Amino acid sequence: MSTEKTAESAPVFAERRWFYPSALLHELDLDTDATRSGRRPRRTARDWVVDFCCFLLAVLVGLLGIQSLMDNPAVPHSVVAADQMIGALSCAAIWLRRRWPLGLAAVMTPVSFVSETSGGVAVIALFSLAVHRPFRYVAWVGGVHALLVPLYFWWRPDPELPYLASLVLFTVLLVAVVGWGMFVRSKRQLMLSLRDRARRAETEARLRAEHAQRGAREAIAREMHDVLAHRLTLLSVHAGALEFRPDAPREEIVRAAGVIRESAHEALQDLREIIGVLRTGESEDAGRPQPTLAALDTLVAESRQAGMKVILDQRVPGSAAVPASVGRTAYRIVQEALTNARKHAPGTEVAVSVAGGPGEGLTVSVRNPPPQGDVPPVPGAGQGLIGLTERATLAGGTLEHGRAPDGGFEVRARLPWG
Known part of the structure; x- marks a missing residue:
């Protein structure tokens, strides 16, 4: 990824920040008030939409669970009422899935075992855990879910599906939810790594440019010293001789003046060449041949x-x-x-x-x-x-x-x- 492409895509990314999760914006360290103050970032418009959809999905699954319990004459009315209360509290806890994904998933594991209306919340909590936390946490919570599935359908068999079919269906659902969450997490990590690589590339390019500029300045300074010091020393020596010996023979004065004139001419010529290199940006081979x-x-x-x-x-x-x-x-x-x-x-x-x-x-x-x-x-x-x-x-x-x-x-x- 080139620095030009990164520079062009950064403003577009910033303009579409509403489209990305607040956690990703915080990790990308964009210029936000929450990032500068170190506080947890506020939910973006996308976060509100996604959380509201998850809440509606959990409520829908809970309503289906209530209908299933009410159609089962073997379940007492008090158990149905308690299950409804637990399901309502679980649906309300959906709004905590971003702040405490591990805690919500761990709590919903036993709750969903005893409450049929909390099943949708447990699945959404497992998905949130796979998105926001490393795989080791997902493996522990998902493993406990997988162990409880046979006990759940043994305790509460589905009247329309056989036991084995229920096990396979729910296991496939767990694997799909975990896989989807891990895919979303890996995609976000890829964006973070690309952002980090772009930053490093920009920093390295800036350092290379500064190093090249510093090297060019040192080379020019060294060349100016080597070239001009010789000429200016001649000027200084002979000008000093003329100053301290004004009564010197005419031949020596003429010779010293000639050396001063020739040295000044050569110094100007060398200085003109060095300035020409500075203006054109060419190497030291520009101008007349180097000695x-x-x-x-x-x-x-x-x-x-x-x-x-x-x-x-x-x-x-x-x-x-x-x-x-x-x-x-x-x-x-x-x-x-x-x-x-x-x-x-x-x-x-x-x-x-x-x-x-x-x-x-x-x-x-x-x-x-x-x-x-x-x-x-x-x-x-x-x-x-x-x-x-x-x-x-x-x-x-x-x-x-x-x-x-x-x-x-x-x-x-x-x-x-x-």
Whole structure:
């Protein structure tokens, strides 16, 4: 059952609530005053109609029983009057069959044995018990009825039917009543189970949608950090150099301004791509191609142009053959490590090493020595390294980072290459 179908059928079900029993409406937990307050639900229009029909049926059976007793000259008039009184009270008890089905059925078992006019009430009470209570209660009460049937017809034989025929007829009637009641109960339980399954399906669909949205937001946030942090760090470093060294040679000012302009242009381009993904809902493959391991030389060249000292040791035969996801992860790791080295250890020589091959995996290492002198504090929450660890884990690899023995900092990752 789809959530759309359930949503369409729910209003129809609510509009036709008068057609269903009050007990079923209560079990379905629809928006009713009785459900919210925890009280027993009021009878619906259908309940009143059914109960009134059961009352009329019991009265009709009782009238037939009275006529049978009056036509039997062997029955004293006092017994007929007492039987009529018991039958009248039994018919009035029909209205209690929804509130106390087990109690009514248990009481009517011995009463119907001594009162012929209460037979219809006993059958209706057994049917109500089969509808509202589990089978174990029906088995006990129905079993007692089945044991009393031979004694009843032995005590009060039917003048028009032989003893065996009366036994068979009444036994078939008991089985039919119990079977009908169990069928009604199973149908209601089926409706309850379908309602419960529909609710679970709606909840699971909502949770899946929320999980997908959360995953997409995390991926976009990670991508924005990895892409823009590198560019913005270049802007910050060179803008700071221009601020603190206004008397620098013209060539250095021109070079720094060029790096700022180029970095700002690249940052805007990357931001435009990410916003385009948000608008179109497409994957990260939209827009210009994502960087792979083959673009590592360009990244190092940009860092060197920005004034960093970077040594690249790439020992990967045929870097173009590296899987795109693995190459992109390695590129992002090197990019983030260079950004951190530029912020926290400016002026140091950064060693980048990439090695590996098919079947043995890809090893990426970025290491820088401790900075010389005091380094001004740079704001950061360590989210970049957390994102790199998550990237490596999603790619099936591992990432470690921390202080080196000489006081520097090292980022080391191992990625699978099948």
